[in-house]
Amino acid sequence: GAVVSQHPSRVICKSGTSVKIECRSLDFQATTMFWYRQFPKQSLMLMATSNEGSKATYEQGVEKDKFLINHASLTLSTLTVTSAHPEDSSFYICSASDTGAYGYTFGSGTRLTVV
């Protein structure tokens, strides 16, 4: 079945630094990838839709200059949290779809802690 690999699974960074999270589709080409954020004991909140070869579409309230998304190939999307602050600490999850026909496959998530 379809597999999405997300890396790193955990990262701790200092306040003010930037962190890059990778999302790879391992056995299929993903024209669209999604980035979510999950707060403790809450649901996933869609942050942005990443489209291969074009600019990402951000949901309302998500700062595009803070959460940089790059979908440079059909198998890789990256989310860079720039100038991270403690309030950016969260669980970030990506999902990928080729056409959406088979549902969406989720990565295992990245737990970001900003100290």
Place this chain on the structure above:
Amino acid sequence: AQSVSQHNHHVILSEAASLELGCNYSYGGTVNLFWYVQYPGQHLQLLLKYFSGDPLVKGIKGFEAEFIKSKFSFNLRKPSVQWSDTAEYFCAVNDKIIFGKGTRLHILP
């Protein structure tokens, strides 16, 4: 705007009990509906999905869901739950996968 509402935030059942988790959505167009499960310490997994056709959808692990268009609902059911079904369940709608807030299911052994 799309939205998903899950009515049961925390459900506690005994093994062998029947389960129904509610999900209502708001969307004006053609809907694609999903149920995902997140077991403790694991990532989201697709339980089942509805795109078109038979409104009664059967998924993995004995779960099923029924799409009732007139009620804007897509409730998840299982006739007899097991302790291993303890998890968080998320209903989701459409291309961007807008999630409900989830239902935490706890099965008592």
